[in-house]
Amino acid sequence: xxxxxxxxxxxxxxxxxxxxxxxxxxxxxxxxxxxxxxxxxxxxxxxxxxxxxxxxxxxxxxxxxxxxxxxxxxxxxxxxxxxxxxxxxxxxxxxxxxxxxxxxxxxxxxxxxxxxxxxxxxxxxxxxxxxxxxxxxxxxxxxxxxxxxxxxxxxxxxxxxxxxxxxxxxxxxxxxxxxxxxxxxxxxxxxxxxxxxxxxxxxxxxxxxxxxxxxxxxxxxxxxxxxxxxxxxxxxxxxxxxxxxxxxxxxxxxxxxxxxxxxxxxxxxxxxxxxxxxxxxxxxxxxxxxxxxxxxxxxxxxxxxxxxxxxxxxxxxxxxxxxxx
Amino acid sequence: xxxxxxxxxxxxxxxxxxxxxxxxxxxxxxxxxxxxxxxxxxxxxxxxxxxxxxxxxxxxxxxxxxxxxxxxxxxxxxxxxxxxxxxxxxxxxxxxxxxxxxxxxxxxxxxxxxxxxxxxxxxxxxxxxxxxxxxxxxxxxxxxxxxxxxxxxxxxxxxxxxxxxxxxxxxxxxxxxxxxxxxxxxxxxxxxxxxxxxxxxxxxxxxxxxxxxxxxxxxxxxxxxxxxxxxxxxxxxxxxxxxxxxxxxxxxxxxxxxxxxxxxxxxxxxxx
Numbered sequence: 001x002x003x004x005x006x007x008x009x010x011x012x013x014x015x016x017x018x019x020x021x022x023x024x025x026x027x028x029x030x031x032x033x034x035x036x037x038x039x040x041x042x043x044x045x046x047x048x049x050x051x052x053x054x055x056x057x058x059x060x061x062x063x064x065x066x067x068x069x070x071x072x073x074x075x076x077x078x079x080x081x082x083x084x085x086x087x088x089x090x091x092x093x094x095x096x097x098x099x100x101x102x103x104x105x106x107x108x109x110x111x112x113x114x115x116x117x118x119x120x121x122x123x124x125x126x127x128x129x130x131x132x133x134x135x136x137x138x139x140x141x142x143x144x145x146x147x148x149x150x151x152x153x154x155x156x157x158x159x160x161x162x163x164x165x166x167x168x169x170x171x172x173x174x175x176x177x178x179x180x181x182x183x184x185x186x187x188x189x190x191x192x193x194x195x196x197x198x199x200x201x202x203x204x205x206x207x208x209x210x211x212x213x214x215x216x217x218x219x220x221x222x223x224x225x226x227x228x229x230x231x232x233x234x235x236x237x238x239x240x241x242x243x244x245x246x247x248x249x250x251x252x253x254x255x256x257x258x259x260x261x262x263x264x265x266x267x268x269x270x271x272x273x274x275x276x277x278x279x280x281x282x283x284x285x286x287x288x289x290x291x292x293x294x295x296x297x298x299x300x301x302x303x304x305x306x307x308x309x310x311x312x313x314x315x316x317x318x319x320x321x322x323x324x325x
Numbered sequence: 326x327x328x329x330x331x332x333x334x335x336x337x338x339x340x341x342x343x344x345x346x347x348x349x350x351x352x353x354x355x356x357x358x359x360x361x362x363x364x365x366x367x368x369x370x371x372x373x374x375x376x377x378x379x380x381x382x383x384x385x386x387x388x389x390x391x392x393x394x395x396x397x398x399x400x401x402x403x404x405x406x407x408x409x410x411x412x413x414x415x416x417x418x419x420x421x422x423x424x425x426x427x428x429x430x431x432x433x434x435x436x437x438x439x440x441x442x443x444x445x446x447x448x449x450x451x452x453x454x455x456x457x458x459x460x461x462x463x464x465x466x467x468x469x470x471x472x473x474x475x476x477x478x479x480x481x482x483x484x485x486x487x488x489x490x491x492x493x494x495x496x497x498x499x500x501x502x503x504x505x506x507x508x509x510x511x512x513x514x515x516x517x518x519x520x521x522x523x524x525x526x527x528x529x530x531x532x533x534x535x536x537x538x539x540x541x542x543x544x545x546x547x548x549x550x551x552x553x554x555x556x557x558x559x560x561x562x563x564x565x566x567x568x569x570x571x572x573x574x575x576x577x578x579x580x581x582x583x584x585x586x587x588x589x590x591x592x593x594x595x596x597x
Contacts, residue, residue: 014430014431136579137568137572139575140519140574140575141564141567141568142526142564142567144526145567148549148560149561151553152557152560156554254436258437261436261439277442280533288439291436292443295436296434303434
């Protein structure tokens with residue numbers, strides 16, 4: 001069986017597990033959404049009717065079964081607050097989230113690789129030291145606060161970029177290139193915030209991976225053969241140093257995605273994160289369950305992709321690693 | 326001892342001492358002073374005052390108490406869960422191990438922050454809940470780490486020797502294997518404490534952590550939102566304090582690792 005198929009099959013129970021946990025979390029909660037309808041004019045009978053209609057009276061496992069079977073048909077239920085189908089609400093938000101995360105991931109990769117490799121190559125010099133200090137700093141700064149500071153500097157003080165939102169509402173009828181420019185301007189600060197947070201962790205992995213590779217015999221052999229340093233660095237070391245990063249990237253996905261949710265909220269970026277945080281405050285369980293479930297699926301897909309690309313890039317791996325932890 | 330380690334020890338030590346002593350001072354961190362609202366840093370109020378005229382230095386020190394306690398307690402909780410599960414999974418092996426690891430995979434695929442937010446909004450947000458919830462959702466990395474250690478230690482000769490001498494399995498695990506896993510666990514605990522402090526600040530920032538009027542760095546930041554333009558110090562100071570605290574913990578974790586693990590210099594990779 002090919003690795004890709006194997007990984008995909010292994011991912012299925014994970015998806016079910018994630019769906020069960022997100023379902024369980026919501027239903028063990030003592031908070032009751034019918035509280036929303038608690039106004040004196042509503043009779044107890046009507047309240048019971050509402051509970052019945054929402055399916056809140058069935059046993060837990062039955063409710064879960066209903067939820068999953070509906071889910072498999074693309075029906076995620078309806079928002080308790082707006083009555084909008086959850087699936088539509090999520091799909092509305094998905095493009096903004098994907099846009100932001102794909103852009104930040106690409107930016108993070110573009111910046112970390114050269115810097116991390118430079119760091120590893122110039123081990124224990126001032127270049128290495130300053131990049132290392134920067135990466136420690138990036139790991140320690142609360143990203144939401146960094147976002148606030150960017151707003152303070154770039155929006156409030158310098159007035160260069162908008163503080164929040166997705167697009168200038170006045171541009172609704174403007175030509176597409178003006179709209180695009182507006183979206184990009186709105187995206188700049190959240191993108192910057194997520195990228196700074198994301199770079200920090202990865203640079204260190206890149207550095208260590210490069211240091212490890214450069215210490216290996218085949219690099220010494222290449223040096224002994226009189227190859228130029230540049231050739232050794234880029235042709236021989238780089239490829240092997242990149243390999244472990246793929247796995248690390250997969251492992252880092254949850255924190256990247258989780259972190260970007262708070263950033264979406266800070267900058268009112270209309271993505272899944274903002275939707276989820278609002279749903280938390282409104283106790284909108286169907287939306288919340290779907291947000292948790294969708295982001296778990298995104299993370300699982302990311303991990304599968306990482307494993308598969310690792311396996312394809314590394315000829316030494318013909319079967320999944322045993323006891324990988 | 327590197328400069329980084331010195332910096333971390335001095336900063337954290339100072340913060341802990343000041344935090345411990347500050348309740349002895351005759352000042353109330355929640356005292357409202359209508360005469361001194363939104364004042365920039367001055368000689369009287371070193372860090373300035375907030376929108377209610379409360380002294381930010383004083384509130385920051387009370388916030389330090391919260392952050393350090395939340396960090397310590399949640400890490401202890403996640404240590405207890407993570408180390409026991411890692412030990413059991415690694416020692417047991419086979420089917421049980423496989424089941425535990427798959428459950429951990431599921432936990433790791435969940436967006437923890439949302440789970441925590443969810444629990445906080447359902448239960449009354451309180452400091453105890455914050456600590457328990459953070460601890461209960463952050464043990465997975467620790468468990469994996471311990472399991473990996475146990476798997477390799479289990480194969481070492483001294484374990485076989487223990488068995489040959491007829492020592493009970495439980496004693497082998499607790500007395501002979503557990504101590505060998507401690508070094509990486511200590512390092513992971515330092516990094517985990519930094520992580521817990523960050524999560525607490527997010528929770529309090531969203532109003533779902535430590536509740537006002539009690540000062541925590543997170544809710545001081547929440548409070549600063551309306552004054553970002555007029556009183557930037559209100560947002561600046563708690564953020565810098567969080568950053569420096571977490572930075573010190575990360576430095577400490579990194580430095581301890583180099584000290585504790587002689588092999589670390591070769592395979593110097595962040596573990597968490």
